Amino acid sequence: MSAPTNPEVKELNPVDFIQLQQYIEYCSLKVKDVLREFDKDGRLARHRHGECINEEGFRHFLKAYLEVEDFPSDLCQRLFCSFQNSKPTQEESTKEVFLKDVSCYFSLLEDGQPMDKLEFAFRLYDRDGNGVLDSSEVDRIIAQMMHAAEYLDWDVSELEPVLKDMMTAIDADSSGTVSLKEWVEGGMNNVPLLVLLGLKVTTAVFLIL
Ligand SMILES: [Ca+2]
Incomplete structure (x- = not known):
């Protein structure tokens, strides 16, 4: 779908x-x-x-x-x-x-290294260019990751709340927005995020959440 x-x-x-x-x-x-x-x-x-x-x-x-x-x-x-x-x-x-x-x-x-790719993605998703990802920008990222998961044939039935939790965790200081620093630090070792943003290729995806 x-x-x-x-x-x-x-x-x-x-x-x-x-x-x-x-x-x-x-x-x-x-x-x-x-x-x-x-x-x-x-x-x-x-x-x-x-x-x-x-x-x-x-x-x-x-x-x-x-x-x-x-x-x-x-x-x-x-x-x-x-x-x-x-x-x-x-x-x-x-x-x-x-x-x-x-x-x-x-x-x-x-x-490119994951860090550089994450920074590139950040600039892309910071649509108003104010240097942080606000809740509407984050919602959009989640929607796009859901779309990507469907494309990759992942089981998406319970994925959305998981992705929401993931993005909440990335906002490390709970300010309601994600800074570039939070995005890069939170994303670096987050394989599902990197895969769903198309920043990392995996041949076999085992989603351990
Ligand atoms: Ca923004």
Whole structure:
């Protein structure tokens, strides 16, 4: 059972991260090698415009990097949109993203430490950017983790209260909000959280709670 997805929502979600991590697990290339194809004499050079690539170039990047022909186009679009945040004022037809943002992001997924990935996730879920996760942001994380658990075929019948307790525990000083420090410290050794946020790949998941 999957929740209906709003076509207007172009944000990345944990299921996207899980899928991406799975693709990256199976790919043999390094992101820095694929980025070289965008250099002057590279195979993808024509898709590079200065320091940027457009959505078509990004699609070629994913195809070359992940070595897949059929990467989901909606996921490709959400990823591309996520990189646009640093270049917000663009016409629809000429949207471009910085190659360095793409590079940083995929390098993080490729061999980033859980701490770095948690920090990245924190910035993503702190939607109003005020530096803490408030209760509505936490509720959203729980909903997304439930969605991810369904995607992973976990038994979700009694999972929601467990995830709520988990998030309550992460708010170590019981202030009602989760700071970056609490998030990273609480999340580091929390395997279910890392898995459900798509920050860690497990081949066999034994959820011990
Ligand atoms: Ca916030």
